[in-house]
Amino acid sequence: MNLSSLVRPSALGLLPPLHSILPSRIDVTENAAAIECSSLNYSITTRQRNLVPILKDCTFSIPSGQLWMLLGPNGCGKSTLLKILAGLLKPTNGTAYVKRPKSYVFQNPDHQVVMPTVEADVAFGLGKFNMSRDEVRTRVSKALDTVGMSKYLQRPVQTLSGGQKQRVAIAGALAEACKVLLLDELTTFLDESDQLGVIKAVKSSLGDSGEVTALWVTHRLEEVKYADGALYMEDGKIVMHGDGASIMDFIKTQQSSYINQINS
Numbered sequence: 526m527n528l529s530s531l532v533r534p535s536a537l538g539l540l541p542p543l544h545s546i547l548p549s550r551i552d553v554t555e556n557a558a559a560i561e562c563s564s565l566n567y568s569i570t571t572r573q574r575n576l577v578p579i580l581k582d583c584t585f586s587i588p589s590g591q592l593w594m595l596l597g598p599n600g601c602g603k604s605t606l607l608k609i610l611a612g613l614l615k616p617t618n619g620t621a622y623v624k625r626p627k628s629y630v631f632q633n634p635d636h637q638v639v640m641p642t643v644e645a646d647v648a649f650g651l652g653k654f655n656m657s658r659d660e661v662r663t664r665v666s667k668a669l670d671t672v673g674m675s676k677y678l679q680r681p682v683q684t685l686s687g688g689q690k691q692r693v694a695i696a697g698a699l700a701e702a703c704k705v706l707l708l709d710e711l712t713t714f715l716d717e718s719d720q721l722g723v724i725k726a727v728k729s730s731l732g733d734s735g736e737v738t739a740l741w742v743t744h745r746l747e748e749v750k751y752a753d754g755a756l757y758m759e760d761g762k763i764v765m766h767g768d769g770a771s772i773m774d775f776i777k778t779q780q781s782s783y784i785n786q787i788n789s
């Protein structure tokens with residue numbers, strides 16, 4: 526399956542077709558990990574032709590069937606890393622493997638949903654599969670059930686809250702049998718109840734089959750408690766990679782050390 530079918534066209538704006546920018550060095554062989562990067566580097570070239578490193582030697586792996594969070598201060602490279610995993614940017618060197626099909630869900634909920642009703646939006650990506658109407662209905666209904674949105678089947682999408690739109694976008698990916706969800710700061714603009722609804726939807730998307738994996742970029746430290754594991758980045762590097770509790774302790778220690786420095 527082609528990644529371009531899994532990312533909403535409206536969300537892509539003016540980007541070129543994804544198949545034309547997919548990095549050739551992404552390895553598509555079978556892999557026990559759902560996501561794996563080895564010595565991944567990404568640099569940009571400035572107008573003055575200086576090479577500026579954004580990602581530096583990132584090496585990590587994320588097992589299938591788990592929810593992982595990606596944390597770090599503003600500008601450390603989280604979104605850049607997620608875009609490389611989605612195939613939207615090409616690494617300068619190193620390798621990135623992501624199990625397919627994969628789907629990138631954008632931060633702004635209004636960039637996710639493109640059709641007039643919830644049902645039409647979740648069915649949107651299924652058109653290319655030559656499925657019967659019954660099969661489409663079954664997939665849409667199962668996906669909406671997973672994200673807790675079954676009651677909203679006929680709802681106009683513009684009447685949904687931000688978190689409900691995120692859940693509809695996730696349902697669209699699940700309907701297409703997505704194996705990896707790449708989630709970019711979904712809860713930034715959401716209130717607490719919407720935030721919890723999205724977290725519950727993602728947890729439920731993982732199910733018990735061990736087939737769906739999610740990597741979630743967040744600024745909200747309290748969300749780490751829902752994760753099976755986490756990555757912590759600083760200045761383009763993966764500084765820590767492990768279970769959520771250890772990463773949370775590490776970040777809290779970092780924060781108190783910054784506060785102590787400011788107060789001293």
Ligand SMILES: Nc1ncnc2c1ncn2[C@@H]1O[C@H](COP(=O)(O)OP(=O)(O)OP(=O)(O)O)[C@@H](O)[C@H]1O
Pocket residue numbers: 569579597598599600601602603604605606
């Ligand atoms: N196209 C670009 N040109 C110049 N600098 C860039 C470009 N893309 C990213 N950067 C820089 O790379 C660094 C990492 O950016 P990125 O958006 O990945 O960070 P982030 O951790 O996601 O930040 P935030 O938490 O604020 O969203 C930043 O310093 C950013 O300014």
